[in-house]
Amino acid sequence: MKQLLLIILFLPFTFFAQDDLLDEIDTDDNTNNYASASFKGLKIVNFESTKLVAKKELTFIVSHRFGSLENGLDNFFGLDDAVTRLNFVYGLTDAINVSVSRSSLQKIYEGAIKYRLTRQQDNGFPFTMVGYNSVYINTGLEKANLPKLKFKHRVGYTAQLLIARKINKKLTLELAPTFFHDNFVVLDEQDNSQLALGIGGRYKLGKRWSFNADYGWHLNRASNSPFKNPLSIGFDLETGGHVFQMHLSNSQAMNANGFLGQATGDWGDGDIYFGFNLSRNF
Amino acid sequence: MKKTPYTFTLCLVFIIFMACDNASEDDLTEPIIIDTSVTYEANVKSIIDNNCIMCHNNPPINGASVPLLTYNDVKTAVESINLINRISAQAGDPGAMPLGGPRLPQNFIDIVVQWQTDGLLEN
Numbered sequence: 001m002k003q004l005l006l007i008i009l010f011l012p013f014t015f016f017a018q019d020d021l022l023d024e025i026d027t028d029d030n031t032n033n034y035a036s037a038s039f040k041g042l043k044i045v046n047f048e049s050t051k052l053v054a055k056k057e058l059t060f061i062v063s064h065r066f067g068s069l070e071n072g073l074d075n076f077f078g079l080d081d082a083v084t085r086l087n088f089v090y091g092l093t094d095a096i097n098v099s100v101s102r103s104s105l106q107k108i109y110e111g112a113i114k115y116r117l118t119r120q121q122d123n124g125f126p127f128t129m130v131g132y133n134s135v136y137i138n139t140g141l142e143k144a145n146l147p148k149l150k151f152k153h154r155v156g157y158t159a160q161l162l163i164a165r166k167i168n169k170k171l172t173l174e175l176a177p178t179f180f181h182d183n184f185v186v187l188d189e190q191d192n193s194q195l196a197l198g199i200g201g202r203y204k205l206g207k208r209w210s211f212n213a214d215y216g217w218h219l220n221r222a223s224n225s226p227f228k229n230p231l232s233i234g235f236d237l238e239t240g241g242h243v244f245q246m247h248l249s250n251s252q253a254m255n256a257n258g259f260l261g262q263a264t265g266d267w268g269d270g271d272i273y274f275g276f277n278l279s280r281n282f
Numbered sequence: 283m284k285k286t287p288y289t290f291t292l293c294l295v296f297i298i299f300m301a302c303d304n305a306s307e308d309d310l311t312e313p314i315i316i317d318t319s320v321t322y323e324a325n326v327k328s329i330i331d332n333n334c335i336m337c338h339n340n341p342p343i344n345g346a347s348v349p350l351l352t353y354n355d356v357k358t359a360v361e362s363i364n365l366i367n368r369i370s371a372q373a374g375d376p377g378a379m380p381l382g383g384p385r386l387p388q389n390f391i392d393i394v395v396q397w398q399t400d401g402l403l404e405n
Contacts (some may be wrong), residue, residue, distance in 0.1 A: 067378040075376070078346065083382050106373075106381050140383050144332040145390060146310040152303050153310065183303040183308070186385070189361050192304040264372045272378065 033122035034215055037168040039174075042089060044200040044214045045232035045247045046259045047176050050130045050164040052116055053091040058282040061087040065105075065252045065275035069267060078274060085254045089114075105253050106140035112158075120166060131158040136255055141184065153184040158256040160198075170204040178216075180257045189222040196260045202236070210236045212245070216260045230263040245277040303401055311387050320397040322353045323405040333380055353404050360398055368390045369394065 028249030039049035042061065053059045067081025075081055087101035095116040102109050112134035120128045138154045146153075157180060164174040176198030185192055200214030213233045221227065234247025250272050251258070264272045314348070330338075330350050340349035343368060348363065349355050359365040371378035373385045399404070 017373075060359045071376045080383060106384050138384075142332060144328075145387050146307070147312055148310040153305050155303075158303075181302055183306075186307050188306040188308040190306065192302070192306075262373070264375055 024247060033124065035122075035128065038120070038128060038164055038166040038172045038208065039202055040238055041243045041245050041277065042279060043245065044174065044202060044212050045216045045234045045245065045249060046216070046230055046251060046254065047198045047200050048114065048130070048132050048160065048162055049200075049202075050116070050128045050162050052095065052097050052114060052130070053281075055091045055094045057091045057188070059089045059279050060278055061085075061089065061279040062252050063087065063125070063275065063277045065249070065273045067252070068263040068271050068273060069248075070269065073112060077120065083252060083254075093179075096244065101255075103165075103254055105258065106138050107127075108136050108138050108255055108258070109142070110134050110255050111138040120161050124200050126165060128162075128164045130162040130164075132158070132162060132256075134158045134256060136257060156180065156182040156184075156257045160256065169202065173199075173201040175185045175226075176201060178256065179258060182257055182261060183204060185261070187222050187225055189224055191220050191222070193239070194221075195219040198260075205235075208238045212236055216263075218260060224268070226264065227261060228263050228266060230259045231267060241281055242243075243277075243279050245279075247277075248272050248276055249275060298374070301391075311389050314389055314393065316393075316396070319400040319403055320393055321405045322397070322401075323401045325393050326356065327353075328396050329393065333383075333386060337381070348370050351362065357402050360394070360402060366391075366394055366398060 016132050021027070029141050032076070039051045041049060041052070042051050042059065061218055063085040066078030067075055071076050071195040083103065085101055085103040085152065087099055089097050089099040091097050091178045097114040099112045100110070102275060112132065114130060115133045117129040118125045118127065120126060136156050138156070141149055142155055157225055158178065158179070160176055160178040162174060162176050164172055166172045166222045178196045178198055179193070180196070181193045183192065196219060198214060199217065202210050202212045204210045216230045218229050226249060228249035232247050232249035232251070234245055237244040250267055251263030252265070253259045253262050265273060301341045320326065334350045337344040337346040338348060338350035342349050348357060349356055356365070368377055368379040370391055373383070375387055378385070
């Protein structure tokens with residue numbers, strides 16, 4: 001009888017314990033009045049967000065872009081032509097992340113480093129600024145097709161500055177001036193060194209939902225280029241350990257050089273791609 | 283975090299070592315000059331073998347629809363399922379081939395187009 005009483009008395013504490021666990025997950029280090037949770041995902045849609053992975057944490061991101069929706073049921077709205085990118089991001093510190101990825105589109109391997117320079121703070125610096133640099137290797141190019149191909153032609157670089165401001169509780173906006181260089185471009189008229197300005201944002205619709213959009217404004221695209229500027233819209237859904245991002249984009253490529261330089265779809269024609277990013281923390 | 287500067291240095295060294303290049307498709311291909319008619323055996327087969335048959339084998343794998351292994355396979359594909367449109371489409375366009383890969387160099391696409399114009403000869 002005494003034992004039963006004890007159990008009943010202590011039962012509420014087990015519930016408190018649950019709360020404590022949840023608190024641990026939810027805590028944001030807010031003692032310095034830093035803006036918290038400007039973004040929930042590591043990406044807005046295609047562009048990197050200013051969020052970083054915490055120290056010694058590993059995040060695995062699987063991204064898919066289906067084929068064009070244009071052909072409808074014939075290829076099941078693009079499912080038949082889907083491409084995949086697997087991306088591991090590791091936090092060396094809270095402010096420095098490294099990542100490696102492989103994309104099935106053009107068989108691209110990419111290594112990247114992402115580092116926070118400043119943080120938005122109440123009564124302090126007004127922006128969160130993050131640098132992002134990456135090097136990719138395109139292993140999809142074939143020597144049989146391009147007889148003079150050397151290894152260096154497979155390589156390309158991205159240097160990007162992400163400047164974000166959480167305007168209010170719901171709205172965060174980001175600018176992403178980007179310089180990128182492809183050692184190999186398809187069109188002779190296209191400069192290998194290219195400049196673009198990314199514009200993106202996130203608007204919180206509910207506790208777990210947000211609306212995201214980003215646009216890449218290419219500043220020196222060749223006039224006869226078949227490629228377009230990437231515009232993407234999507235939703236973030238947060239489910240415990242996962243962030244699930246669903247979106248529509250006119251770019252099938254997922255690496256910065258790919259979606260900025262080689263997006264082929266066209267919103268006007270319905271030639272757009274359904275895609276999602278799924279990230280999981282370890 | 284003593285290792286961080288090393289990571290940075292490594293990346294920097296890597297980037298400097300790789301250096302930049304300004305190549306385009308025109309710089310890496312040689313013009314292909316064909317005096318007589320384009321034929322399957324002499325000109326087209328090598329393009330198909332290098333780029334298509336890894337999936338368009340017989341039987342086709344990785345979800346490919348038809349084989350492109352023989353002269354008749356390729357001829358049928360050009361005549362009835364628009365092979366030329368599929369390889370001419372920009373990468374990522376609906377139905378573009380090779381799937382997920384870079385588009386074929388333009389001089390190869392031109393050869394296949396010329397092959398059709400010349401009458402889809404075998405040899």
